[in-house]
Amino acid sequence: MAQDDNGGSDLAAADSSAVELVRAGDPGTAVLLQDPVENPGFPPHRKRVTDKDPKKNKRAERTVYTLFYLSIVGSIWAIAAYMLFPIESNVGQVRANTLFIGLGIALALLALGFGAVHWGKALMADHEGIDVRHPVEGTPATQARAVEIFQQANEESGFGRRTLIRNSLIGALVAFPLPAVVLFRGLGPQNQNPADLLRHTMWKKGTRLTKDPSGVPIKASDVTLGSVFHVIPEGLNDREDMLEQKAKAAVLLMRLKPTDLHVSPERKNWNYDGIVAYSKICTHVGCPVALYEQQTHHLLCPCHQSQFDITHEAEVIFGPAKRPLPQLPITVDADGYLVARSDFHEPVGPSFWERH
Ligand code: FES
Numbered sequence: 001m002a003q004d005d006n007g008g009s010d011l012a013a014a015d016s017s018a019v020e021l022v023r024a025g026d027p028g029t030a031v032l033l034q035d036p037v038e039n040p041g042f043p044p045h046r047k048r049v050t051d052k053d054p055k056k057n058k059r060a061e062r063t064v065y066t067l068f069y070l071s072i073v074g075s076i077w078a079i080a081a082y083m084l085f086p087i088e089s090n091v092g093q094v095r096a097n098t099l100f101i102g103l104g105i106a107l108a109l110l111a112l113g114f115g116a117v118h119w120g121k122a123l124m125a126d127h128e129g130i131d132v133r134h135p136v137e138g139t140p141a142t143q144a145r146a147v148e149i150f151q152q153a154n155e156e157s158g159f160g161r162r163t164l165i166r167n168s169l170i171g172a173l174v175a176f177p178l179p180a181v182v183l184f185r186g187l188g189p190q191n192q193n194p195a196d197l198l199r200h201t202m203w204k205k206g207t208r209l210t211k212d213p214s215g216v217p218i219k220a221s222d223v224t225l226g227s228v229f230h231v232i233p234e235g236l237n238d239r240e241d242m243l244e245q246k247a248k249a250a251v252l253l254m255r256l257k258p259t260d261l262h263v264s265p266e267r268k269n270w271n272y273d274g275i276v277a278y279s280k281i282c283t284h285v286g287c288p289v290a291l292y293e294q295q296t297h298h299l300l301c302p303c304h305q306s307q308f309d310i311t312h313e314a315e316v317i318f319g320p321a322k323r324p325l326p327q328l329p330i331t332v333d334a335d336g337y338l339v340a341r342s343d344f345h346e347p348v349g350p351s352f353w354e355r356h
Pocket residue numbers: 282283284285286287301302303304305306319320321
């Protein structure tokens with residue numbers, strides 16, 4: 001416990017101060033000091049090894065500044081990794097970027113934290129003291145003095161009087177965050193309406209369903225009863241914006257007994273002989289819904305445990321998701337490969353500002 005700058009005393013002396021104190025000569029900021037904590041019987045203070053042995057003290061000092069230097073190295077590495085491993089349309093690059101930036105930041109934060117803790121525990125002053133508690137409310141004199149200080153500050157700074165300066169300062173403070181808005185906008189798609197981009201995916205009539213990540217087309221006969229496939233649209237791997245497209249178009253494909261499916265009339269031809277395809281993007285906040293319970297035909301989102309019932313058009317049966325997973329209408333082409341009948345009939349993923 002740190003020594004109180006404003007008159008804290010040793011624990012042994014604490015019980016003698018159980019009286020109301022008003023700091024003399026400073027009525028404007030005086031507060032009532034009462035009811036200090038009595039020593040509950042702590043053992044006598046023991047010195048640390050770094051207090052007794054100058055060599056150990058020196059070694060602790062070296063450890064602390066080495067950790068701080070390590071933290072600097074970590075920060076510099078994180079910036080270097082951002083440039084050395086740029087994010088490109090390639091999952092490997094994205095992984096390397098994330099991994100090495102993460103390692104740099106982790107090193108910087110851990111070294112900084114350990115250094116600070118070690119400094120505090122091994123080198124900073126170790127004497128014990130008390131902080132005297134006092135009522136939150138000040139005396140009338142304190143309150144009057146506070147008002148006086150505000151008025152004096154207003155007078156001396158001219159904040160109330162010099163309206164041009166005041167208003168321009170307020171304007172500058174309001175304008176200051178605006179560049180961030182522009183910069184964040186730059187992260188979004190250029191010259192395109194983001195809502196339109198969210199509304200459509202790569203799927204269209206005749207697009208083959210292919211395995212993720214190989215891109216090998218899937219025949220209906222490959223999908224056995226109870227199996228599940230992670231699916232991407234044919235041609236996805238050749239696109240420059242592969243990651244953006246995959247984030248919308250990823251699909252899960254499952255085969256159930258046709259008699260297990262409860263299908264509404266307008267979706268009669270959306271499945272092929274019990275094979276159904278649903279968006280893999282959770283309608284809660286967009287995690288991949290990737291866990292399939294074969295026995296119950298439930299899909300589970302690992303992020304916040306939303307569950308979707310595939311036998312009832314992926315309706316939500318548990319969790320925070322509010323809408324069923326969108327279904328991709330499918331059929332087979334002349335060669336027996338599974339193909340989409342169209343794009344999804346509604347936007348995939350979580351709600352967004354212009355979703356109808
Ligand atoms: S993202 Fe799926 S439950 Fe939250």
